[in-house]
Amino acid sequence: MYAEQQANLVLHTDKYQINMMYAHWKHNTHNKKAVFEAYFRKLPFGNGYAVSAGLERVVRYINSLRFDEAALDYLREQEENYDPAFLEELKSFRFTGDLYACEEGTLVFPNVPFLRVEGRIFEAQLIETAVLNFFNFQTLIATKAARIKVVAPDDILMEFGTRRAQEADAAIWGARAAYVSGFHATSNMRAGQLFGIPTKGTHAHAWVQDFDSEEEAFTRFADALPGQSTLLVDTYDTLKSGVPNAIKVAKRLAAQGDGKTVQAIRLDSGDLAYLSIEARKMLDAAGLTHVKIVASNDLDEHTILHLKAQGARIDSWGIGTQLITAADHPALGGVYKLVAKETADGTLAPTIKISGNPEKITTPGLKNVYRIISRETGKAVGDYLTLQSETDAAKGEPLTLFDPVHTYLNKTITEYDAVDLLTPIYQKGEQVYELPTLDAIREHHRQQIGLFWPETLRLLNPEPYHVSLSKQTYDMKMQMIHGMKEKLNRDLNQ
Numbered sequence: 306m307y308a309e310q311q312a313n314l315v316l317h318t319d320k321y322q323i324n325m326m327y328a329h330w331k332h333n334t335h336n337k338k339a340v341f342e343a344y345f346r347k348l349p350f351g352n353g354y355a356v357s358a359g360l361e362r363v364v365r366y367i368n369s370l371r372f373d374e375a376a377l378d379y380l381r382e383q384e385e386n387y388d389p390a391f392l393e394e395l396k397s398f399r400f401t402g403d404l405y406a407c408e409e410g411t412l413v414f415p416n417v418p419f420l421r422v423e424g425r426i427f428e429a430q431l432i433e434t435a436v437l438n439f440f441n442f443q444t445l446i447a448t449k450a451a452r453i454k455v456v457a458p459d460d461i462l463m464e465f466g467t468r469r470a471q472e473a474d475a476a477i478w479g480a481r482a483a484y485v486s487g488f489h490a491t492s493n494m495r496a497g498q499l500f501g502i503p504t505k506g507t508h509a510h511a512w513v514q515d516f517d518s519e520e521e522a523f524t525r526f527a528d529a530l531p532g533q534s535t536l537l538v539d540t541y542d543t544l545k546s547g548v549p550n551a552i553k554v555a556k557r558l559a560a561q562g563d564g565k566t567v568q569a570i571r572l573d574s575g576d577l578a579y580l581s582i583e584a585r586k587m588l589d590a591a592g593l594t595h596v597k598i599v600a601s602n603d604l605d606e607h608t609i610l611h612l613k614a615q616g617a618r619i620d621s622w623g624i625g626t627q628l629i630t631a632a633d634h635p636a637l638g639g640v641y642k643l644v645a646k647e648t649a650d651g652t653l654a655p656t657i658k659i660s661g662n663p664e665k666i667t668t669p670g671l672k673n674v675y676r677i678i679s680r681e682t683g684k685a686v687g688d689y690l691t692l693q694s695e696t697d698a699a700k701g702e703p704l705t706l707f708d709p710v711h712t713y714l715n716k717t718i719t720e721y722d723a724v725d726l727l728t729p730i731y732q733k734g735e736q737v738y739e740l741p742t743l744d745a746i747r748e749h750h751r752q753q754i755g756l757f758w759p760e761t762l763r764l765l766n767p768e769p770y771h772v773s774l775s776k777q778t779y780d781m782k783m784q785m786i787h788g789m790k791e792k793l794n795r796d797l798n799q
């Protein structure tokens with residue numbers, strides 16, 4: 306369903322990628338092999354984890370990568386330096402590399418690669434921008450949604466953000482990301498159609514304003530959608546008019562005895578704790594214990610937590626702006642870094658990027674990423690990055706996990722399972738991964754949450770999760786940093 310509707314995204318990249326592809330082609334280095342890793346350095350919202358999302362879109366994007374005539378015409382027109390033979394080369398462009406990624410819904414942590422690309426530099430370079438665009442946004446929204454789920458684990462969560470979203474793509478992929486993290490429905494019908502997310506909807510104030518009386522508005526709406534109506538009760542006066550009118554209509558329908566009564570009322574302004582408590586009392590006193598209360602109005606995890614602390618009687622939450630725009634942390638800073646490159650003898654050599662900011666120094670080498678699960682507790686102990694030449698984790702040998710900054714903080718673990726976090730998605734350009742259903746992804750996410758201690762999952766000041774480098778990886782990184790510094794000094798003194 307989605308594939309037919311997708312535009313050609315081959316030019317959804319930064320010009321510098323095409324420039325680098327061109328310069329590689331010009332110097333005949335475009336077939337050199339390169340390894341890139343994608344990861345982020347800082348968690349959003351002060352959260353203790355992020356929820357990986359974006360892989361499905363990456364797969365659809367990679368499968369559709371073709372430089373069609375329109376794209377080639379545009380490149381020809383845009384840059385006079387591009388040789389016609391380069392554009393000719395682009396005609397047969399396909400992704401022919403290997404790609405590994407965390408499955409959607411997996412909990413991911415700073416400095417742990419969530420994706421690795423091994424392939425021709427020509428291809429690996431092109432996809433950087435789109436891959437980061439998809440992962441950064443969807444992971445951000447999935448993480449925000451997960452925070453909301455923490456404060457309302459047993460309530461119905463509805464994503465209402467489309468009208469406030471950063472345009473149409475953000476609305477639908479954001480709705481999908483929220484569903485991955487345990488939301489139950491979206492108001493966006495296209496997201497429902499494309500991804501199979503359940504859809505839900507109430508009505509707007511305009512519906513009520515359109516009638517001479519609120520009661521008539523409620524009656525007409527409830528008649529039109531028997532058993533499915535949620536009545537918005539705050540257009541005039543919530544407790545004096547809206548709730549009493551909703552009660553009249555709901556009682557009338559309930560008396561018909563066919564079970565098709567009013568489903569809920571919605572509160573969209575005022576003190577949501579007070580109003581929900583009072584509305585609940587009124588509904589219960591009228592024998593309408595089955596009529597639920599929905600709330601909306603610029604909600605986020607903080608407001609919901611406070612409302613719950615005040616004893617709010619809200620069963621279902623409609624959440625728009627704060628979720629879909631990730632208002633308090635509007636971007637995830639995922640990066641895509643070269644970690645190994647092909648040398649003259651055809652082998653892969655690690656490469657490093659040094660920075661004045663130690664956090665920005667990359668970790669070189671072709672690596673495996675393991676999640677270490679204690680057999681005793683069934684919980685994740687930490688993530689462990691090893692060079693691919695190392696086999697200790699895969700063989701279950703004793704592992705020493707140490708903090709790469711404070712190396713004296715370490716522990717050795719013996720009884721564990723090492724789960725390889727990066728699943729093969731493409732091998733030599735062939736998709737080898739079958740995209741799971743959205744419900745399977747949601748279930749995978751639910752299981753992932755179960756692997757972590759409450760200290761990691763809590764909203765406020767979570768305990769940092771341990772991410773370790775193997776000793777060999779750490780030693781190689783340090784050697785390369787020192788080697789690079791010595792070389793710089795030598796060059797400066799020449």
Ligand SMILES: Nc1ncnc2c1ncn2[C@@H]1O[C@H](COP(=O)(O)OP(=O)(O)OP(=O)(O)O)[C@@H](O)[C@H]1O
Nearest residue numbers: 573574575576577578579602603604608611612615
């Ligand atoms: N009891 C409460 N405790 C904490 N926050 C609340 C409570 N009730 C409502 N809120 C939140 O406070 C904010 C109120 O914003 P605002 O003043 O715009 O709402 P309003 O009174 O409904 O006005 P409007 O009619 O313009 O929406 C919203 O984010 C709402 O979710």
Ligand SMILES: O=P(O)(O)OC[C@H]1O[C@H](OP(=O)(O)OP(=O)(O)O)[C@H](O)[C@@H]1O
Nearest residue numbers: 465509510573601602603604624625626
């Ligand atoms: O507050 P958010 O979390 O962003 O949720 C979406 C909001 O969008 C609607 O308001 P809007 O004023 O646009 O339309 P309405 O006339 O239906 O209230 C709805 O009533 C929510 O308040």
Ligand SMILES: O=C(O)c1cccnc1
Nearest residue numbers: 465492505506507508623
């Ligand atoms: O169904 C609703 O109540 C709804 C949907 C989108 C935005 N605001 C409200």
